[in-house]
Amino acid sequence: MAAKVKKAPRPKAETPKGFRDYFGADVAERKAMLDRIAEVYHLYGFEALESSAVETVEALGKFLPDVDRPNEGVFAWQEEDSGWVALRYDLTAPLARVYAQHRNELPTPYRRYAMGPVWRNEKPGPGRFRQFYQCDADTVGAPTVAADAEICAMLSDVLEVVGIPRGDYLVRVNNRKVLNGVLETMGLADDAQQAAVLRTIDKFDKVGEAGVRELLGKGRLDASGAYIDGVGLSDDQAAPVLAFLTSKGADAGRTLANLRDAIGASAVGAEGVAELETMAELLGAQGYGSDRIEIDPSVVRGLGYYTGPVFEAELTFEILDEKGRPRQFGSVSGGGRYDDLVKRFTGQEVPATGVSIGVDRLLAALRAKGRMGGATTGPVIVTVMDRDRMGAYQEMVAELRNAGIRAEVYLGNPKNFGNQLKYADKRDAPVAVIQGSDEADRGVVQIKDLVLGAKIAAEASLEEWKSQPAQFEIARSDLVAEIRKLLDKSDA
């Protein structure tokens, strides 16, 4: 008796947790969108950059959004010759490294765009993946807020170019210095209290003015009935924050005046308000009014590294959430000025500003509005009636392709003809071509109009069905011309 051979278990055919694959139309649609965005970036003078996906942990630094713990949130491992390395978690940290490394060869200012996947080692959830696309544009080495204004204008152009019409989005601009001015006037006890105030400001969208007032003071009973402790400020201390949050006026002039009140005598606050004013002027000169770009003091942006203007693009239309309730689509892009990121490497301050577009969210928005997809068509399928005449079928697809028509021969097992038509259906094929030896002898082919066929199957009576106008015979020599006619018809 032979000894039993122990078989190795089969590997599981699964992506690692939090990763996914993208097929056909999803890939094509994302590519089409990225191409359009790149065109706008290029028109504005930005140059492409593709940095390596792997960076040293040292170079990446501790700037991961929403993660305070060092080296948490990234995929990292140790290399013998490079020490700890990690997959990039965004495109901004790599840009700072690239600029520091190549600054002697690069032009200054350096306008660059970058698009590609980034990786986050976070808990995956529904619609939340560990690999996703970003599409950034940044200007390094331009100290003027004209650079920030340019980014906002470009962001507005990008949204319209990819298919979000004016009125369906808003680029909202704020300035960290204004916020710093407000905090300065409040005379806070320590950094911890300041951090608590910032966290409270971030909740303004959810809890409103009254809620923020309670949270800055003694605390608040939230919707679930739980009591949330307050920051413990007096009404007088809390006043500047509330003035700041409610400072949005009917127009930019009114908002700026309110902000000036909110910052009191703070010098850094005054600087922030002046920067916002300059941006509003520059954008106005280029025709970007408050229907596209507006000053909105409630924009905070989580990232700690912002030092001046911050901005956010919000889609203002409603979609239905997973429970069927209407809600605002919300933010698809954000950015701001970060003057200290390159300094980490070089010791010298290098001003920088930029924007990051959440490509997958933007695609989701376009799909939700029905502004994506549907236009893709499968190939013409040449079926195989006669295995020995494969060469003749290959000739047909070669002719069709040479005429620019997407076409293929069925290459599965041809025995069951029904399977071939099922395949054509699965591929969204507009046309199937059929030629048995009988047709070959007579120099003809059968053409099956699958678009019309599907329509008849859905709508036609039995009599119409039997008359089968969706299938007809043509001369072999007319193959390309007849199929082109059919495709033009179904395009129309």
Next chain:
Amino acid sequence: MAAKVKKAPRPKAETPKGFRDYFGADVAERKAMLDRIAEVYHLYGFEALESSAVETVEALGKFLPDVDRPNEGVFAWQEEDSGWVALRYDLTAPLARVYAQHRNELPTPYRRYAMGPVWRNEKPGPGRFRQFYQCDADTVGAPTVAADAEICAMLSDVLEVVGIPRGDYLVRVNNRKVLNGVLETMGLADDAQQAAVLRTIDKFDKVGEAGVRELLGKGRLDASGAYIDGVGLSDDQAAPVLAFLTSKGADAGRTLANLRDAIGASAVGAEGVAELETMAELLGAQGYGSDRIEIDPSVVRGLGYYTGPVFEAELTFEILDEKGRPRQFGSVSGGGRYDDLVKRFTGQEVPATGVSIGVDRLLAALRAKGRMGGATTGPVIVTVMDRDRMGAYQEMVAELRNAGIRAEVYLGNPKNFGNQLKYADKRDAPVAVIQGSDEADRGVVQIKDLVLGAKIAAEASLEEWKSQPAQFEIARSDLVAEIRKLLDKSDA
């Protein structure tokens, strides 16, 4: 005295060893090439797939080319929730996983293309990086060699579409079964001897027929004077290998006849020769003659997983190597049939065949032949003479962009005007626009034709230089029209 604060050392601004960044034209050229390749793949009915960059080590398997050791050669790390994971080292192993995972939803045959970076944890060297692009097309679920022939035809089309003219490349086709047939007829002692024979065959290109004869027998003194031990076969035993390697005839018919002699009575060998014959017939029917695709028994392909047809695209022109010596450019693409890769997951054999294009090598070839680059142009630069009139400069670039002209305002420190022109030069700007307050008052701008300026600087006499025809004044209202005229001129 305050305690000394210990400063953290600055991070190094460096990519990890073996990684690099790609800038501007390099990114744009690769993208243009990938777009053209994708168009051909699409025309042939292939669908895009973008699988995750990270795979479980288990799913990737041990198929890394040229690496026999398990899990060597990849970047791998351990995740709490997914176990050992790794960056993909090619696009074929992920395809096998994707097809096994999604086979119930995917059409069969499944034609897919994929393009993107792959990662190899190998010793980096000059021009040899740890992250590089691949661009693959594969057909899964098609048992017929018509699928292999289609891939070869498509590869030929791709090379011509990206700019390699007919005559400058050759797709060479062989079949593993023929080789297996040859080995069968030799009556080898064991697997180790078989492996030694395969390694020797791989050296045929370098050492020629006489060299292989020596290496299969007693051994050989190589060029450096070292003695290389032979496999130790008798002349009779070695004869089939030599017949096989020298079987290439004047045409496919002659080559096939020689191969039939070489395989003797081996059934698997006969199957291989028949498959080659069918491929030659099918390709002939579509007009792909031996000037584009030819049977060449010396093609082996290193990968262990190939089971039938193997192919390779070679560029046949000479380039100069780093020492200035002419040499053949060599292989830019390879592939073949691998019927067992999906079986690893499912237990059932799933036929598959495909090709991988070495994008970076192909780009290098096009650059070596001068068929790439040079066509990129920098933006029109609107200079800043007067910091307070930034809005007016922004208006100019907005007008230019709305007319589709790439344009930007200089956003560095404007104090030194020379720096602005240096910047324009570094950006390859075709035109600089200049407007001081004097010009603004008169409603004009100065236009500096930087293309002509560079030409004059290189060629003109002092008199011509002084007359400065490269700079002239135009009405502000003619800005777009005049610049378009200049750009059209320099395009011509």
